[in-house]
């Protein structure tokens with residue numbers, strides 16, 4: 001489903017990704033963990049082409065995401081199409097504050113798929129219902145709690161029926177008591193066999209939901225394994241010390 | 250204070266005030282297009298076009314409007330660029346305020362959190378649609394406020410075109426003073442008229458601002 005092959009990315013003199021490989025199969029959930037600055041966000045953003053990689057290949061369902069051969073408008077068209085098949089969830093929600101909750105969710109299907117307003121509203125209500133926020137449909141995002149905002153953001157990302165969902169620390173900006181409601185929604189997606197690539201600082205959650213876990217540090221994959229094994233019995237010293245710090249706190 | 254005289258000159262001053270409004274409105278209208286052009290030029294990848302726009306904005310901001318006006322009106326003809334006073338007033342007014350407006354527009358667009366455009370792009374929206382549907386509506390409140398300040402500047406600046414004998418409010422006032430020798434009365438009325446115009450503009454801006462910020466209070 002998602003193929004990441006030998007991906008390199010540098011910001012100026014700093015090489016942030018040093019040859020990353022990862023395969024995400026359909027219906028699988030992969031967690032990426034690692035210390036701050038290890039390149040987790042950069043990797044996830046590269047999949048969505050929010051960062052342009054310098055070397056390597058990323059593809060979604062066999063279609064290449066990065067296409068150095070395409071230029072200008074041709075590339076724009078290509079990437080807009082690719083992105084419609086990916087749902088991205090950001091740490092800081094990035095809901096559109098000038099649109100009501102339901103409009104946040106239905107904007108993409110209306111404008112990009114030409115879904116008619118009535119159908120879009122039904123579809124939007126379905127999605128909001130799935131994240132438990134149907135009653136907030138006509139409220140503006142500023143009036144929602146952080147947890148509610150992130151649930152709307154998930155509904156928005158689902159609106160185009162993506163093949164894969166990308167989560168970049170979806171719960172890091174939330175007050176602790178709001179984390180669980182978002183995790184619950186993500187667990188729901190897992191049960192429906194949504195393909196997911198999750199960057200997280202929550203080891204417990206990662207261990208529970210994922211099919212595969214990957215530990216990154218300094219732009220390389222230090223260790224990857226079955227989550228039960230990686231979290232309880234890591235082989236690499238760097239993974240061990242990272243987990244010691246994080247499982248304690 | 251000679252109140253009879255004040256009543257007598259009011260119709261003439263009102264007529265001139267209309268010219269002030271007309272020149273200001275047209276300067277703003279054309280200035281807005283100049284500004285959009287400058288913003289567009291500065292968003293291009295081709296650097297020389299960006300430098301050209303930056304250079305232009307710097308030149309306008311670095312020189313007094315009064316000098317720009319004199320330069321075009323008196324200096325223009327020697328290179329074959331001849332404009333009648335009214336056209337010149339609108340022309341220089343538009344190209345002057347356009348530079349400031351371009352900065353206001355850019356500033357308000359840049360004030361929108363970059364995460365907004367990212368979220369939009371990640372959904373599959375293109376650059377233009379992201380700008381129109383996501384960024385501009387959020388830039389609008391700040392843009393309206395800063396363009397509003399410039400609209401008031403334009404109204405006040407328009408008094409300077411009296412120097413090239415456009416019969417607007419200030420020119421007419423001076424002319425009437427020349428025949429009546431009553432500067433206090435006449436400038437008082439013209440000042441009051443400026444106040445009315447400026448406050449009307451501020452009222453319009455406030456309405457537009459409230460419209461643009463509806464969503465934050467609902």
Ligand SMILES: Nc1ncnc2c1ncn2[C@@H]1O[C@H](COP(=O)(O)OP(=O)(O)OP(=O)(O)O)[C@@H](O)[C@H]1O
Nearest residue numbers: 011012014016034035036037038039040041042043
């Ligand atoms: N746009 C950018 N320009 C320059 N450097 C950047 C940029 N984005 C990220 N970096 C740098 O790249 C490195 C990796 O950043 P990244 O955000 O991918 O880390 P991360 O693993 O997500 O960390 P965190 O857990 O703090 O979110 C960091 O050193 C960061 O400072």
Ligand SMILES: [Mg+2]
Nearest residue numbers: 040041042169
């Ligand atoms: Mg990060």
